[in-house]
Amino acid sequence: MTESSHSLRTFVAYVEDRPGVLNRIASLFRRRNYNIVSLNVGRTHEAGISRMTFQMEADDDMARRIEANLYKMVHVLSVEDITNTQSVIRDLALIKVRVGPERRAEVLQILSVFRAHAVDLGTETLTVEITGKQEKIDGLVATLRPFGIVEMVQTGTVAMTRGNQGAAARAAHTEDASGIAAA
Amino acid sequence: MEDAAKKLETQPQTTPKTLTGSEILWDTLVNQGVEVVFGYPGGAIMPAYDAMIKYPVRHVLVRHEQGAAHMADGYARASGKVGVCIATSGPGATNLVTGLANAMLDSIPMVAITGQVASGLLGSDAFQETDITGVSLPITKHNIMVTRPEEICQALKEAFYIASSGRPGPVVVDITKDAQQKSCEYVYDPSPVRLPGYRPDYHPIDKDIARAIDLIHSAERPVLFCGHGVIQSNATQELLELVEKTQIPVACTLLGLGGFPATHKRALGMMGMHGEAWVNRAIQEADLLIAVGMRFDDRVTGNLKTYAPGAKKIHIELDPAEINKNVHVDLPLVGDARQILQQILPHVKSCKIQPWLDYIEDLKGETAVIEIQHLPDHGKLYAAHVIHDLWRYTDGKALVVTDVGQHQMWEAQYYKHDHPRKLVTSGGLGTMGFALPAAIGAKFACPDDDVWVIAGDGGFQMTAAELTTCAQEGIKVNVAIINNGYLGMVRQWQQFFYGGRYVATPMKSPDFVKLADAHGLLGLRVTERAQVKAAVERARAHEGSVVIDFRVEQEDAVYPMVPAGADLHDMIRRPQSHNPIYETGEDE
Ligand SMILES: Cc1ncc(C[n+]2csc(CCOP(=O)(O)OP(=O)(O)O)c2C)c(N)n1
Ligand SMILES: [Mg+2]
Numbered sequence: 001m002t003e004s005s006h007s008l009r010t011f012v013a014y015v016e017d018r019p020g021v022l023n024r025i026a027s028l029f030r031r032r033n034y035n036i037v038s039l040n041v042g043r044t045h046e047a048g049i050s051r052m053t054f055q056m057e058a059d060d061d062m063a064r065r066i067e068a069n070l071y072k073m074v075h076v077l078s079v080e081d082i083t084n085t086q087s088v089i090r091d092l093a094l095i096k097v098r099v100g101p102e103r104r105a106e107v108l109q110i111l112s113v114f115r116a117h118a119v120d121l122g123t124e125t126l127t128v129e130i131t132g133k134q135e136k137i138d139g140l141v142a143t144l145r146p147f148g149i150v151e152m153v154q155t156g157t158v159a160m161t162r163g164n165q166g167a168a169a170r171a172a173h174t175e176d177a178s179g180i181a182a183a
Numbered sequence: 184m185e186d187a188a189k190k191l192e193t194q195p196q197t198t199p200k201t202l203t204g205s206e207i208l209w210d211t212l213v214n215q216g217v218e219v220v221f222g223y224p225g226g227a228i229m230p231a232y233d234a235m236i237k238y239p240v241r242h243v244l245v246r247h248e249q250g251a252a253h254m255a256d257g258y259a260r261a262s263g264k265v266g267v268c269i270a271t272s273g274p275g276a277t278n279l280v281t282g283l284a285n286a287m288l289d290s291i292p293m294v295a296i297t298g299q300v301a302s303g304l305l306g307s308d309a310f311q312e313t314d315i316t317g318v319s320l321p322i323t324k325h326n327i328m329v330t331r332p333e334e335i336c337q338a339l340k341e342a343f344y345i346a347s348s349g350r351p352g353p354v355v356v357d358i359t360k361d362a363q364q365k366s367c368e369y370v371y372d373p374s375p376v377r378l379p380g381y382r383p384d385y386h387p388i389d390k391d392i393a394r395a396i397d398l399i400h401s402a403e404r405p406v407l408f409c410g411h412g413v414i415q416s417n418a419t420q421e422l423l424e425l426v427e428k429t430q431i432p433v434a435c436t437l438l439g440l441g442g443f444p445a446t447h448k449r450a451l452g453m454m455g456m457h458g459e460a461w462v463n464r465a466i467q468e469a470d471l472l473i474a475v476g477m478r479f480d481d482r483v484t485g486n487l488k489t490y491a492p493g494a495k496k497i498h499i500e501l502d503p504a505e506i507n508k509n510v511h512v513d514l515p516l517v518g519d520a521r522q523i524l525q526q527i528l529p530h531v532k533s534c535k536i537q538p539w540l541d542y543i544e545d546l547k548g549e550t551a552v553i554e555i556q557h558l559p560d561h562g563k564l565y566a567a568h569v570i571h572d573l574w575r576y577t578d579g580k581a582l583v584v585t586d587v588g589q590h591q592m593w594e595a596q597y598y599k600h601d602h603p604r605k606l607v608t609s610g611g612l613g614t615m616g617f618a619l620p621a622a623i624g625a626k627f628a629c630p631d632d633d634v635w636v637i638a639g640d641g642g643f644q645m646t647a648a649e650l651t652t653c654a655q656e657g658i659k660v661n662v663a664i665i666n667n668g669y670l671g672m673v674r675q676w677q678q679f680f681y682g683g684r685y686v687a688t689p690m691k692s693p694d695f696v697k698l699a700d701a702h703g704l705l706g707l708r709v710t711e712r713a714q715v716k717a718a719v720e721r722a723r724a725h726e727g728s729v730v731i732d733f734r735v736e737q738e739d740a741v742y743p744m745v746p747a748g749a750d751l752h753d754m755i756r757r758p759q760s761h762n763p764i765y766e767t768g769e770d771e
Binding site: 061073 | 316317320321325345349350378379380381383399502503504506507510511
């Protein structure tokens with residue numbers, strides 16, 4: 001076993017949209033001791049097919065085995081490690097900030113710097129929506145924290161590679177290959 | 184069962200008929216070529232049992248569902264076909280769990296059918312409701328729950344396909360009671376299963392095959408590894424040809440035994456924790472390892488950091504998730520072992536490795552002085568001698584099913600298997616209690632074989648109730664109990680690593696001769712080596728099942744032994760003294 005360094009990896013998988021599929025995948029991760037950093041599942045434009053984006057810390061060998069183990073699952077249609085592919089990677093967060101009318105303008109100005117926007121207004125609070133990479137969200141949270149954060153929710157990361165080809169098409173190309181290059 | 188008149192004609196039908204889910208179940212099994220199922224009835228599977236009588240499938244009533252799973256497993260290992268077991272919901276299903284885990288770790292094609300509470304009751308903690316698809320998720324290759332009769336045929340077809348293709352494994356099909364009872368229009372659809380997300384076939388690229396051939400030709404100290412995958416992909420002939428052409432010596436994993444003829448001059452024997460000393464040393468000194476169908480389990484590698492440090496490694500393996508899992512390899516060839524060997528074979532030439540072969544012969548010679556088969560027994564009965572004699576008096580042709588413990592390792596060392604599928608043993612899970620039920624399954628797969636169980640006194644008692652199954656089914660297996668009065672393998676670890684404190688390992692057993700007698704079977708006892716031959720011959724000649732209680736030396740140990748996690752060349756050897764057998768206790 002090589003002891004090469006772990007880094008954050010992003011994977012995209014297409015899975016059949018059936019009851020229990022997420023449980024199977026989560027069970028695999030737990031059994032193989034893979035630690036998920038973030039996980040997102042949602043429908044796609046094709047009926048019956050869901051798309052997952054997940055991130056975990058792994059080295060090269062481990063990343064390849066994660067892919068291979070997932071690929072063995074009957075309901076997993078394709079898996080791709082897009083870590084080293086140019087991609088759009090996004091998270092969405094909703095943040096409820098404690099802010100009354102007197103300091104609202106100040107907060108709205110901060111939001112414009114982060115290209116976030118207000119989506120709800122209460123007498124004592126303001127709810128912010130932001131999309132972007134994790135670092136950007138972290139930056140906004142840090143800036144808003146002095147005002148007082150009432151609650152916050154964040155989706156898992158979603159990712160899509162840049163360029164013309166879709167993940168399904170790329171996976172289909174490698175259908176017959178084990179994805180393993182000789183050392 | 185005998186009532187043949189009740190059996191349906193099983194001609195292929197083309198016009199849809201209205202059948203119950205239970206009838207569809209059996210019709211599908213018959214269409215999959217199933218001849219025997221091992222099982223135990225109960226409430227949630229009763230509709231299926233009720234319909235079974237109409238179909239030409241033999242049912243073997245077990246005494247515990249774990250036995251049913253091991254029987255299906257033994258049947259699959261001996262035949263290469265999918266083994267089938269069936270149980271009710273709740274406790275019936277959970278009793279299968281050990282057998283499923285066993286089949287999973289050894290990649291055995293098996294389908295387990297379980298009854299489930301009616302679909303309307305699912306999730307309500309109904310009587311005998313267990314979420315068996317949830318429970319079995321991590322110990323099956325796949326599982327499927329069925330709640331409608333319309334889905335039964337497709338689910339079973341998928342189960343058989345998934346269980347037997349790619350890297351094989353167990354599949355559970357959980358069928359609710361109402362799905363078994365309700366009817367629907369049905370006609371068997373023989374077309375192959377299509378699963379878009381399941382593509383188990385891989386093929387290496389030509390460039391890598393060429394590289395493998397180059398590596399083989401340039402090696403000076405190569406060793407071939409024969410793993411379970413050689414047997415499962417029916418690659419034994421190809422492996423033999425490769426060895427005949429190249430003269431490269433072959434070491435086997437426990438589950439690879441029989442994949443290469445043990446009496447062949449290039450056969451080294453078993454590798455790993457209880458592998459022969461010269462095998463492990465050859466591996467450590469090799470410059471090329473060609474591993475075929477094996478997964479570098481910790482029991483075969485020892486300390487990974489010092490494992491075969493000077494060897495380039497070619498890994499021929501069907502499952503890409505096994506590549507670089509434990510041992511980093513230089514050239515992975517992912518695909519079916521047989522196909523890959525066929526691709527390599529035409530291009531290999533004989534290798535110039537005579538000095539290496541001579542060197543290994545010398546290593547073997549060094550070991551001979553402490554080899555128990557060459558040592559006098561001083562009137563004692565040693566397990567290793569019993570197994571050696573068993574090999575001789577069965578002409579090396581028995582189908583041997585072993586349990587787990589010292590006797591299993593002695594069998595692996597001293598029963599020389601020349602043919603595949605003639606050794607059935609629990610490798611990955613090391614499941615005590617496996618042998619007797621697995622042997623019953625193997626006997627159904629190979630009714631003309633001389634089937635022998637070799638079990639310890641401990642493991643035998645875990646599933647001894649299946650002796651009654653032998654009696655009821657009228658089948659013959661010969662059971663050799665290597666009775667040392669201990670949970671011997673654990674006692675050996677206590678002797679070596681726990682200061683000789685024998686905690687919870689001395690074990691009392693029933694009188695096994697009387698136990699056989701109580702089942703209406705023949706029981707024999709052997710206490711001296713001179714009696715072994717007669718007992719083996721008597722057992723073979725006897726019509727029904729036989730139990731032989733071999734009262735062997737109680738505190739012998741399996742040598743050599745690589746302690747868990749130690750370097751592979753770091754072996755505990757049989758002590759060399761005038762009294763050849765390691766004595767413990769008194770003289771310490
Ligand atoms: C179900 C199960 N429980 C416990 C063990 C741990 N174990 C491995 S070998 C062994 C002793 C086996 O004793 P016996 O069957 O008498 O065989 P022997 O080693 O004496 O030949 C035990 C307890 C196991 N492998 N399986
Ligand atoms: Mg014992």
